[in-house]
Amino acid sequence: MDSIGSEGLQQGEEALSCPEEGLPQPSDSSELVQDCLQQFKVTVAQLQQIQASLLRSMEQALRGQASPVPAVRMLPTYVGSTPHGTEQGDFVVLELGATGASLRVLWVTLTGIGGHRVEPRSQEFVIPQDVMLGAGQQLFDFAARCLSEFLDAQPVSKQGLQLGFSFSFPCHQTGLDRSTLISWTKGFRCSGVEGEDVVQLLRDAIQRQGAYNIDVVAVVNDTVGTMMGCELGARPCEVGLVVDTGTNVCYMEEARDVAVLDEDRGRVCVSVEWGSFSDDGALGPVLTTFDHTLDHESLNPGAQRFEKMIGGLYLGELVRLVLAHLTQRGVLFRGCPSPALLSQGSILLEHVAEMEDPSAGAARVHAILQDLGLSPEASDVELVQRVCAAVCTRAAQLCAAALAAVLSRLQHSREQQTLQVAVATGGRVCERHPRFCSILQGTVMLLAPECNVSFIPSVDGGGQGVAMVTAVAARLAAHRRLLEETLAPFRLNHDQLAAVQAQMRKAMAKGLRGESSSLRMLPTYVRATPDGSERGDFLALDLGGTNFRVLLVRVTTSVQITSQIYSIPESVAQGSGQQLFDHIVDCIVDFQQKQGLSGQSLPLGFTFSFPCRQLGLDQGILLNWTKGFNASDCEGQDVVSLLREAIKRRQAVELNVVAIVNDTVGTMMSCGYEDPRCEIGLIVGTGTNACYMEELRNVAGVPGDSGHMCINMEWGAFGDDGSLDTLSTCFDASVDQASINPGKQRFEKMISGMYLGEIVRHILLHLTSLGVLFRGQQTQRLQTRDIFKTKFLSEIESDSLALRQVRAILEDLGLPLTSDDALMVLEVCQAVSQRAAQLCGAGVAAVVEKIRENRGLEELAVSVGVDGTLYKLHPHFSSLVAATVRELAPCCAVTFLQSEDGSGKGAALVTAVACRLAQSTRV
Numbered sequence: 046m047d048s049i050g051s052e053g054l055q056q057g058e059e060a061l062s063c064p065e066e067g068l069p070q071p072s073d074s075s076e077l078v079q080d081c082l083q084q085f086k087v088t089v090a091q092l093q094q095i096q097a098s099l100l101r102s103m104e105q106a107l108r109g110q111a112s113p114v115p116a117v118r119m120l121p122t123y124v125g126s127t128p129h130g131t132e133q134g135d136f137v138v139l140e141l142g143a144t145g146a147s148l149r150v151l152w153v154t155l156t157g158i159g160g161h162r163v164e165p166r167s168q169e170f171v172i173p174q175d176v177m178l179g180a181g182q183q184l185f186d187f188a189a190r191c192l193s194e195f196l197d198a199q200p201v202s203k204q205g206l207q208l209g210f211s212f213s214f215p216c217h218q219t220g221l222d223r224s225t226l227i228s229w230t231k232g233f234r235c236s237g238v239e240g241e242d243v244v245q246l247l248r249d250a251i252q253r254q255g256a257y258n259i260d261v262v263a264v265v266n267d268t269v270g271t272m273m274g275c276e277l278g279a280r281p282c283e284v285g286l287v288v289d290t291g292t293n294v295c296y297m298e299e300a301r302d303v304a305v306l307d308e309d310r311g312r313v314c315v316s317v318e319w320g321s322f323s324d325d326g327a328l329g330p331v332l333t334t335f336d337h338t339l340d341h342e343s344l345n346p347g348a349q350r351f352e353k354m355i356g357g358l359y360l361g362e363l364v365r366l367v368l369a370h371l372t373q374r375g376v377l378f379r380g381c382p383s384p385a386l387l388s389q390g391s392i393l394l395e396h397v398a399e400m401e402d403p404s405a406g407a408a409r410v411h412a413i414l415q416d417l418g419l420s421p422e423a424s425d426v427e428l429v430q431r432v433c434a435a436v437c438t439r440a441a442q443l444c445a446a447a448l449a450a451v452l453s454r455l456q457h458s459r460e461q462q463t464l465q466v467a468v469a470t471g472g473r474v475c476e477r478h479p480r481f482c483s484i485l486q487g488t489v490m491l492l493a494p495e496c497n498v499s500f501i502p503s504v505d506g507g508g509q510g511v512a513m514v515t516a517v518a519a520r521l522a523a524h525r526r527l528l529e530e531t532l533a534p535f536r537l538n539h540d541q542l543a544a545v546q547a548q549m550r551k552a553m554a555k556g557l558r559g560e561s562s563s564l565r566m567l568p569t570y571v572r573a574t575p576d577g578s579e580r581g582d583f584l585a586l587d588l589g590g591t592n593f594r595v596l597l598v599r600v601t602t603s604v605q606i607t608s609q610i611y612s613i614p615e616s617v618a619q620g621s622g623q624q625l626f627d628h629i630v631d632c633i634v635d636f637q638q639k640q641g642l643s644g645q646s647l648p649l650g651f652t653f654s655f656p657c658r659q660l661g662l663d664q665g666i667l668l669n670w671t672k673g674f675n676a677s678d679c680e681g682q683d684v685v686s687l688l689r690e691a692i693k694r695r696q697a698v699e700l701n702v703v704a705i706v707n708d709t710v711g712t713m714m715s716c717g718y719e720d721p722r723c724e725i726g727l728i729v730g731t732g733t734n735a736c737y738m739e740e741l742r743n744v745a746g747v748p749g750d751s752g753h754m755c756i757n758m759e760w761g762a763f764g765d766d767g768s769l770d771t772l773s774t775c776f777d778a779s780v781d782q783a784s785i786n787p788g789k790q791r792f793e794k795m796i797s798g799m800y801l802g803e804i805v806r807h808i809l810l811h812l813t814s815l816g817v818l819f820r821g822q823q824t825q826r827l828q829t830r831d832i833f834k835t836k837f838l839s840e841i842e843s844d845s846l847a848l849r850q851v852r853a854i855l856e857d858l859g860l861p862l863t864s865d866d867a868l869m870v871l872e873v874c875q876a877v878s879q880r881a882a883q884l885c886g887a888g889v890a891a892v893v894e895k896i897r898e899n900r901g902l903e904e905l906a907v908s909v910g911v912d913g914t915l916y917k918l919h920p921h922f923s924s925l926v927a928a929t930v931r932e933l934a935p936c937c938a939v940t941f942l943q944s945e946d947g948s949g950k951g952a953a954l955v956t957a958v959a960c961r962l963a964q965s966t967r968v
């Protein structure tokens with residue numbers, strides 16, 4: 046029998062002696078009895094006070110209040126929905142702790158057909174006392190042995206069994222299969238378990254047992270199993286109440302009201318753990334001396350005070366303490382106690398339930414008392430029944446007050462005048478005690494009159510419910526495995542990244558030597574970064590990013606910029622070259638008019654962010670369009686000439702195009718103006734690319750062995766020779782095939798803003814087709830190209846509002862999602878952007894190592910000027926790039942400078958340098 050201590054009463058021989066004379070007068074004894082039983086009377090006002098105080102504690106805990114520590118824990122259980130009824134499969138259920146010194150193993154078959162139930166097969170095992178109080182490993186090994194013993198008797202395979210673990214103790218859950226025990230209750234006190242993940246302890250024990258391959262996929266509290274196991278026709282139960290050896294309740298709370306969860310929608314099942322409720326103000330007046338004695342002698346004095354007034358483990362003991370008290374005052378059994386009456390735990394719940402059962406009759410009570418070594422008289426029998434009734438009535442009333450608090454909370458959080466709710470009840474006190482449930486229901490109606498409550502006895506103690514949760518967990522675990530399999534190719538390890546770095550180095554060397562390489566390493570004729578002596582007014586154009594800008598750049602001791610953004614309609618970007626350049630000149634003229642520059646012929650620097658073979662600073666042959674541009678009659682043409690022809694077509698406009706630069710070069714120059722160590726330009730925006738200052742001696746095709754030349758790597762095309770195919774996934778292939786330049790810009794299509802959203806969309810489509818997402822419902826919207834913008838990744842991955850952001854975005858896309866869906870979409874975005882940032886980091890590492898080796902340095906300190914919407918807006922991209930560079934180029938101290946003014950300023954500075962050089966050669 047579970048242990049609960051024995052002092053507070055006279056002990057030993059003298060306690061067992063029967064008083065010869067001095068038994069109390071009948072009047073005194075009824076007073077004594079009255080006093081005793083009166084202590085167990087709880088008034089409606091006291092019940093309402095307990096109801097109110099418990100509700101207060103519940104809301105304090107939901108808000109995450111830390112001090113004073115709320116009296117109840119309100120533990121989220123990761124059960125986010127009541128059963129769909131579609132769950133199916135065979136599951137093993139292990140129940141530990143619900144029914145005291147026994148554990149139960151069940152084999153549950155879910156048919157997936159609502160209302161069609163297959164009777165579970167089960168077996169109960171008594172847990173030896175020394176196991177309940179011994180080492181935790183011993184307890185879990187015992188459980189694993191019982192599992193095998195049960196399964197040995199079942200016609201089942203030894204492989205691929207899925208188990209739901211009903212563990213009826215207060216636990217912090219961090220997932221459906223991760224749960225840390227907070228503290229033991231109810232006669233258990235195994236060492237080495239509190240603070241540990243009980244699922245892992247069970248998995249380890251099953252492993253040690255080695256008989257069956259069992260996957261523990263879910264752990265649930267017994268109240269959750271009780272709630273999930275019951276149905277009221279179409280309406281599922283939303284409250285699970287257990288009164289067995291211990292007592293507790295769970296219910297479906299609004300997720301937004303559970304502070305610890307980052308959720309703003311849907312519901313989550315919360316285990317209240319009301320057993321620990323103790324509010325001296327509310328409970329103090331109803332606690333009797335017997336409660337204090339019981340608590341004092343229990344395994345966990347001061348803890349679970351509320352449970353010790355209601356739980357079946359304690360009701361018998363309370364009755365015993367009262368009977369022993371009355372006996373030693375001579376009121377009962379002629380003042381002759383028996384050893385059993387004086388020994389703790391000798392009166393069980395079953396005894397109390399029977400003795401109270403009006404159908405049991407006096408004879409049965411007599412028999413039970415005789416079994417306890419007592420010689421009851423008829424008056425004793427009647428008084429014992431009154432004591433049992435007093436103890437159990439109070440227990441049921443207190444339980445009702447607590448349940449009424451939960452119902453008030455539900456009513457409040459659902460903003461409902463009248464609450465319709467079904468409460469599943471489980472546990473032997475509910476099942477076996479003759480009057481407990483009727484008193485409970487009657488008192489609830491008294492305390493929560495505006496709630497229409499249906500009480501649904503759980504059919505199998507929650508086994509079915511645990512199997513339901515296990516089925517959900519199994520489905521989610523299967524989904525998680527499919528998600529991991531799908532995302533695994535995106536998780537690049539050190540060796541893979543180092544291989545990309547090495548591949549890029551090789552391609553750089555070949556490109557510089559003018560050999561065929563996916564990296565064209567284009568000389569830019571920019572030989573120096575600005576030295577601060579530049580002066581003058583310059584016009585600049587910035588084409589190729591998200592926006593087309595025209596800028597007026599005034600360079601004095603500092604740089605002032607006036608700019609205007611103009612749109613480039615897709616029809617123009619993919620129209621004729623003439624149309625495109627005429628549109629550019631229109632914008633320039635409009636800008637000049639607005640800035641009062643009309644008729645002035647300022648030197649102009651043209652940031653043209655596409656691969657150009659430059660023949661000089663103001664001559665650049667477009668090699669091929671990228672990033673959704675595809676204007677005809679431009680590839681193979683000198684872009685500066687195309688611009689000059691457009692200027693000519695527009696009479697009365699004078700423009701002096703001095704330089705054409707790539708946006709990477711413009712960005713490097715712009716940042717170089719502030720930090721002379723800036724010798725690399727990096728763009729991660731619509732497209733991606735990098736440039737850097739290379740030793741002229743290494744640049745084939747450009748005369749000269751000394752000095753430097755800025756090289757536009759055009760790394761977007763890296764891998765177009767297949768060197769990245771090992772890393773490319775089917776999703777990359779889908780994006781590439783759907784692009785206007787299939788087979789081209791492979792590196793760019795794994796990194797840049799124009800493509801990441803599409804990669805994510807294809808992965809979401811794939812996961813939906815596997816039934817992992819959106820319940821397998823493909824929506825038209827998600828099949829729409831470019832519907833999932835890359836900026837969504839930045840929003841979704843923002844640390845602050847992750848899941849809410851995901852919901853908002855996906856609901857705007859008309860996608861019905863569950864919280865699990867939201868989490869998975871977040872993980873997909875993280876995997877895609879992480880790969881992009883790591884690949885980008887591997888590229889930068891290749892460049893800085895090239896410069897370090899160029900200069901034969903042990904250590905290199907260098908800065909990188911960076912621009913591009915993805916790099917600037919994504920919450921983690923820049924730090925992931927920097928981390929990858931540190932990992933792959935540890936001898937380089939790399940500083941990333943975000944360009945504030947874009948590369949238009951850089952183009953103007955290149956123009957200014959050109960003008961200064963031209964000036965100096967003229968004088």
Ligand code: G6P
Pocket residue numbers: 587588589590591592652654708711728729730731732798912913914915946947948949
């Ligand atoms: C800035 C620069 C542009 C560059 C762009 C890339 O705006 O001024 O020259 O092309 O960044 O980023 P984006 O995200 O706009 O493609």
Ligand code: BGC
Pocket residue numbers: 142143212213214215216230231266267268287288289290291292293294318320352
């Ligand atoms: C435990 C709860 C459990 C209840 C009923 C309490 O002692 O703390 O987790 O639900 O007993 O078994």
Ligand code: BGC
Pocket residue numbers: 589590653654655656671672707708709728730731732733734735759761793
């Ligand atoms: C272009 C590069 C440009 C990069 C960033 C790529 O698509 O080929 O020239 O630097 O995008 O805008």
